[in-house]
Amino acid sequence: MTRKMNWEPYLLLLPSFFYLIFFFGWPMLQAFSLALRGEDGGWTLAHIQRMVNDTFFREAVITTIALIVAILPIQFLVALAMALVVNARPRGAGLFLYFYAVPLAISDLAAGIVWFAIFTQRGYLNTILQAIGLIEKPIIFLNYQKPLWVLMAIVIAEVWRATAIIMVILVAGLQSIPNDYLEAAEIFGAGLFERVTQIILPLLRPSLQVALILRTILAFQAFAVVVALAGQGATVLAKEAYKWYTDIRNPHVAAAYAGLIMVLSIATTVFYLRTLRTPEEVSL
Amino acid sequence: MRRWSWSRVWLHVLAVLLALWVIVPIYLIAVAAFSPRDVIYKYPKPLFPTQVSLETMLFFIRSSGVLDSVRRSIVVALLTLAVSMAVGAPAGYALARYVFPGRDTFRIAIVSTRAFPIVILSIPLAVSFINLGLYDSVISVALMHTALALPFTILVTSSVFASVPVDLEEAAMTLGCSRLGAFWRISLPLTLPGLAAAAIFTFVLSWNEVFAAAILTLRNRTLPAHVLSVLNESPLPFRFAGGFFLLVPALIFMLFIRRYLFNLWGRVVR
Numbered sequence: 001m002t003r004k005m006n007w008e009p010y011l012l013l014l015p016s017f018f019y020l021i022f023f024f025g026w027p028m029l030q031a032f033s034l035a036l037r038g039e040d041g042g043w044t045l046a047h048i049q050r051m052v053n054d055t056f057f058r059e060a061v062i063t064t065i066a067l068i069v070a071i072l073p074i075q076f077l078v079a080l081a082m083a084l085v086v087n088a089r090p091r092g093a094g095l096f097l098y099f100y101a102v103p104l105a106i107s108d109l110a111a112g113i114v115w116f117a118i119f120t121q122r123g124y125l126n127t128i129l130q131a132i133g134l135i136e137k138p139i140i141f142l143n144y145q146k147p148l149w150v151l152m153a154i155v156i157a158e159v160w161r162a163t164a165i166i167m168v169i170l171v172a173g174l175q176s177i178p179n180d181y182l183e184a185a186e187i188f189g190a191g192l193f194e195r196v197t198q199i200i201l202p203l204l205r206p207s208l209q210v211a212l213i214l215r216t217i218l219a220f221q222a223f224a225v226v227v228a229l230a231g232q233g234a235t236v237l238a239k240e241a242y243k244w245y246t247d248i249r250n251p252h253v254a255a256a257y258a259g260l261i262m263v264l265s266i267a268t269t270v271f272y273l274r275t276l277r278t279p280e281e282v283s284l
Numbered sequence: 285m286r287r288w289s290w291s292r293v294w295l296h297v298l299a300v301l302l303a304l305w306v307i308v309p310i311y312l313i314a315v316a317a318f319s320p321r322d323v324i325y326k327y328p329k330p331l332f333p334t335q336v337s338l339e340t341m342l343f344f345i346r347s348s349g350v351l352d353s354v355r356r357s358i359v360v361a362l363l364t365l366a367v368s369m370a371v372g373a374p375a376g377y378a379l380a381r382y383v384f385p386g387r388d389t390f391r392i393a394i395v396s397t398r399a400f401p402i403v404i405l406s407i408p409l410a411v412s413f414i415n416l417g418l419y420d421s422v423i424s425v426a427l428m429h430t431a432l433a434l435p436f437t438i439l440v441t442s443s444v445f446a447s448v449p450v451d452l453e454e455a456a457m458t459l460g461c462s463r464l465g466a467f468w469r470i471s472l473p474l475t476l477p478g479l480a481a482a483a484i485f486t487f488v489l490s491w492n493e494v495f496a497a498a499i500l501t502l503r504n505r506t507l508p509a510h511v512l513s514v515l516n517e518s519p520l521p522f523r524f525a526g527g528f529f530l531l532v533p534a535l536i537f538m539l540f541i542r543r544y545l546f547n548l549w550g551r552v553v554r
Binding site for chain 2: 006008009010012013015016017019020023024026027028030031033034078081082085088090091094096097098099100101102103104105106107108109110112113114115116117118120121122123124126127128130131138160168192213214217220221223224227228231232238241242245246251254255258261262265266269
């Protein structure tokens with residue numbers, strides 16, 4: 001019996017398919033073409049060289065990566081704490097979940113401004129520190145002469161804003177762990193620490209992997225938080241791309257930065273997928 | 285009722301501390317945004333709202349370009365919502381309801397778009413939009429935001445449609461409904477809350493997006509792009525009020541989609 005081919009699903013997929021070709025696939029190729037071709041249309045490495053030789057290039061690369069290295073471990077600890085708390089069903093668990101999830105909808109720009117209000121010289125942190133008698137006069141935290149302080153402010157703002165997404169992924173993962181496992185472990189005398197390290201974390205591995213990939217890719221695009229907190233004081237890759245496009249008006253070097261962020265994102269995804277295989281795959 | 289054990293007490297202490305970590309900064313920016321202007325420059329600052337005033341918020345809203353950019357932000361977000369639903373929901377329905385060759389490939393392709401920094405693509409898109417005469421318009425920003433939201437819309441709508449048993453549609457079709465009629469009368473009403481949550485999230489995504497909006501506009505800025513472009517030359521009241529203003533929709537919308545959080549993210553991430 002020959003069945004008639006059903007075209008309906010393909011028709012339904014067609015708009016999305018074309019949309020993604022035009023607004024995702026095509027610009028991606030355009031980015032590389034912009035970065036690798038000169039005004040005359042020939043291939044050239046001039047834009048890449050200009051990017052690499054720029055004064056701010058080294059700083060942008062180092063800051064971007066340093067931020068990722070500093071932010072991610074803290075985020076995962078905080079997110080895990082939040083997820084375990086929600087999963088342990090305290091009173092008002094729904095309300096706590098709402099509070100923990102709120103930053104999910106807060107933009108990086110708003111988060112940057114919120115923490116600017118706290119860290120600025122006449123801001124709330126100095127007010128609180130002085131009120132409890134730790135300091136005599138306000139400290140200038142966001143001082144360009146003290147880049148480490150500025151970076152710390154960015155780390156705190158990013159942890160505050162972007163931990164929620166990891167938390168939600170981990171809570172969803174925790175809900176798929178059968179309670180029997182944990183009860184069995186408890187009966188055999190496993191404490192909280194052992195339950196977390198021996199049972200919960202290994203079973204959460206797929207969720208952790210997804211969260212890690214997602215967060216790292218987003219961290220490579222860190223932008224508005226840095227602008228709001230550091231001004232001209234610190235720079236990251238996305239900020240350089242923005243600067244080259246809007247201030248210096250050179251879309252080629254801007255596209256080179258875009259291409260670099262893309263390459264870094266894909267490389268880390270592949271790296272994570274290879275090193276953090278899920279247990280099933282390892283045992284095969 | 286059981287007496288609370290120490291571990292239950294510590295659990296609640298930790299829960300409250302973590303909640304404070306999220307809430308206190310929001311509280312502080314709210315206090316700042318509703319203080320009169322001279323209080324904002326004061327040091328040390330009052331930690332509690334001593335004189336509640338709309339002066340600072342009104343100063344922000346009346347600053348040149350703010351109201352127009354708010355209007356543009358809303359238009360862009362609504363356009364993004366409409367286009368991504370119109371384009372993405374059919375694909376979501378197809379993934380949820382049909383079995384066909386290439387289905388898994390398409391799904392994996394959609395999921396793997398998350399490995400790409402899509403926002404960065406606004407730079408080559410800006411160059412194309414200049415050539416097409418679309419640059420610096422709400423349409424160009426909405427098209428970019430739709431590209432950003434579309435993979436998300438497809439996956440979420442697919443999980444929302446999959447949550448309605450296919451039997452219900454089949455029953456309707458046996459009783460004489462067409463496939464479209466079954467969708468319209470059965471699936472759509474049942475999935476409306478889930479679809480609305482997805483739509484709200486798309487709105488927030490567009491309202492919040494700043495990088496692409498700042499690249500793709502010059503004079504016709506959206507609110508985040510406008511605030512960003514003047515931020516470092518702005519007085520403190522403008523910054524504080526602007527930060528709070530940007531944040532408000534987030535708080536309200538999260539209240540609405542709270543129940544769908546895991547429908548939205550729990551399944552999308554797999």
